[in-house]
Amino acid sequence: MRIETYIPGLSKNTIEIIKHAESLGYDALVSGELNNEPFLPVLLGLEHSKKMIVRTGLAIAFPRSPMTVANMGWDLQSYGNGRFQLGLGTQVKGHNERRFSVPWSPPAPRMREYILAVKAIWNTWKTGEKLNFQGDHYTHTLMTPMFTPPPMDCDLPPIYVSGLGPGMAKIAGEVADGLLLHPMCSPKYINDVILPAVAEGVKRSNRDPKKC
Numbered sequence: 456m457r458i459e460t461y462i463p464g465l466s467k468n469t470i471e472i473i474k475h476a477e478s479l480g481y482d483a484l485v486s487g488e489l490n491n492e493p494f495l496p497v498l499l500g501l502e503h504s505k506k507m508i509v510r511t512g513l514a515i516a517f518p519r520s521p522m523t524v525a526n527m528g529w530d531l532q533s534y535g536n537g538r539f540q541l542g543l544g545t546q547v548k549g550h551n552e553r554r555f556s557v558p559w560s561p562p563a564p565r566m567r568e569y570i571l572a573v574k575a576i577w578n579t580w581k582t583g584e585k586l587n588f589q590g591d592h593y594t595h596t597l598m599t600p601m602f603t604p605p606p607m608d609c610d611l612p613p614i615y616v617s618g619l620g621p622g623m624a625k626i627a628g629e630v631a632d633g634l635l636l637h638p639m640c641s642p643k644y645i646n647d648v649i650l651p652a653v654a655e656g657v658k659r660s661n662r663d664p665k666k667c
Contacts, residue, residue: 457508459483462500464491473503485512485542494527501535509535513544513617513635517565518555521572521593528573528612529580529604537609542635543570544617560592563622568592570614570630577611580604621652628656632666 460481462472476484484507486496493514500509509531516524524541531539545551545562552559568590575588579598586598613632618624619640627634634653636645657664 457482459485459510459512461512462486462496464489465496465499469496469499470503473500477504477507481507483508483510483540485510487512488515494531497531497539498534501531501538504538506538508538508540510540510615511542512615513542515546515550515555516543516569517545517551517562518557521569522576522595525573525576525580526604529577529607532609532612533605533607539612540615541573541612542615542617544635545623563618563626565592566616566623567626567630570616570626573614574611574630581607581611618649621648624649624652625656625659628653628658629660630656 458481460476460483462469462484464486473484484497484500484504486493486500486509488511493511497509497511500507514524524543528539528541543566545566546555548559551557569592572588572590572593572595576586576595576598578584579586580603586595588595615633615635616623616627616631617635617637618627619637624634634649636649640649654664
């Protein structure tokens with residue numbers, strides 16, 4: 456089990472909060488996206504801690520290009536020597552359309568494609584393979600040496616996806632490294648609905664269930 460605590464955005468006390476959290480023995484820091492940008496507190500968390508994992512929990516995916524998120528994830532993982540985790544969520548239709556001004560479509564298949572796009576970009580940077588990701592929502596086919604980040608001396612960051620229902624749980628099991636649940640999910644709901652859906656997604660991917 457991992458014990459996490461939350462970074463409440465940026466303030467004059469953020470660095471003090473980070474150092475205090477590590478001194479108390481927390482395993483991880485989580486930076487969400489409410490009235491703040493989620494990635495800046497992550498950078499401070501990595502800079503001012505030595506052992507804690509630091510994760511976006513969560514960053515809203517669809518208003519951001521997979522290329523942008525791939526770049527931020529790569530840089531943060533490199534800077535933190537492997538302590539960054541990328542947590543992504545969809546938000547709801549109203550926020551996407553009316554707050555972020557981005558089109559809405561069924562979120563689970565779009566999130567699946569989004570995660571695969573990020574992983575394809577990372578694979579290109581890691582292996583040198585030609586970038587050729589073409590999906591229904593995202594297309595990434597151009598990458599030149601000028602825009603390829605320096606090599607990373609650690610593993611690629613794991614990707615966690617948030618979800619409330621079985622659709623996103625299946626996507627988490629199929630293409631992500633973990634699932635972030637809402638506190639409103641009861642143990643019965645998790646056992647009866649979420650875990651079977653995750654298992655179905657893992658089965659689709661032919662992955663080792665222990666690695667998800």
